[in-house]
Amino acid sequence: xxxxxxxxxxxxxxxxxxxxxxxxxxxxxxxxxxxxxxxxxxxxxxxxxxxxxxxxxxxxxxxxxxxxxxxxxxxxxxxxxxxxxxxxxxxxxxxxxxxxxxxxxxxxxxxxxxxxxxxxxxxxxxxxxxxxxxxxxxxxxxxxxxxxxxxxxxxxxxxxxxxxxxxxxxxxxxxxxxxxxxxxxxxxxxxxxxxxx
Numbered sequence: 001x002x003x004x005x006x007x008x009x010x011x012x013x014x015x016x017x018x019x020x021x022x023x024x025x026x027x028x029x030x031x032x033x034x035x036x037x038x039x040x041x042x043x044x045x046x047x048x049x050x051x052x053x054x055x056x057x058x059x060x061x062x063x064x065x066x067x068x069x070x071x072x073x074x075x076x077x078x079x080x081x082x083x084x085x086x087x088x089x090x091x092x093x094x095x096x097x098x099x100x101x102x103x104x105x106x107x108x109x110x111x112x113x114x115x116x117x118x119x120x121x122x123x124x125x126x127x128x129x130x131x132x133x134x135x136x137x138x139x140x141x142x143x144x145x146x147x148x149x150x151x152x153x154x155x156x157x158x159x160x161x162x163x164x165x166x167x168x169x170x171x172x173x174x175x176x177x178x179x180x181x182x183x184x185x186x187x188x189x190x191x192x193x194x195x196x197x
Contacts, residue, residue, distance in 0.1 A: 011059065027057065029120055052153035060122050061112050064105060065129045071097035072136065077165045079185040084143040088157065091137055092184045095161050101175040103166070108172055110169055129192035134158050144192050153191040160187055 017039035021030035032053050036043045050056040054072035072094030079087055099105060115124040145153060164183065168175040 010039075010045060011039065013041065014046060014049065014056060015063050019054055019104040019108055022060075022108045022111055027108075027115065032056075054119070056120075057112075057115070058125070059106065060176055061125050062107060064100075064112075065101040065125060068095065068129065069096070069132065071095075071099055072133075084140045085188055088137065088140045088188045089181070089185060090187075092157075092161060092181065095133070095165065096175065096177050096180055101165075101177070106165075106169040106175075109165075124166045125171065130158075134160075143189065149191075156191070157184065157187055159186060169176070177195075 014035065017035045019031065020038055021035050025034070030053075032043050032046050035053075035056065036046055039045075046053075046056055050059055072091050075090035075094050076087060079090055080092075100109075102154050112122055113126060116126045134154055138150050141150035141153045141157075161184065164180045165175075168180075
């Protein structure tokens, strides 16, 4: 197997093991030794690929934000000529993709949000992810609304997505995708002009 392939497999194992550890013991209590044991590798492998725990956490955060971006883009690419309402709902559905609402992912996001206030690298990653989402939402609203209205609606929908996600994450209960979809659909339809036949 080529070296790059093995490196990719090792990184994936370590990121998955990090998510498992965060899910079970929390980010602060997840040690390099625990993560290495879960991944079935030596602690030296983590140092080789990520330097230290912070490097591994950064890579895990990048992986989760990448999964979010791909979940949204995959849905938008399937709707190239769709109306703004359908594309906005696709963005919502991407945010509530299984990769983002599994217990491990939700705990990891919460831990990263909390840690980003104290770690500049994680803060920048979180800011880039938030700005990208807002920009994508505003772009779709802008197809049917003036700039100021699109900005306002975009901020509102982004806040609603975050609020629904955060409420579910803190409740400890399974994420109610259909309820979230209904609430966001109502918000989107209220802010777009009525469809014309």
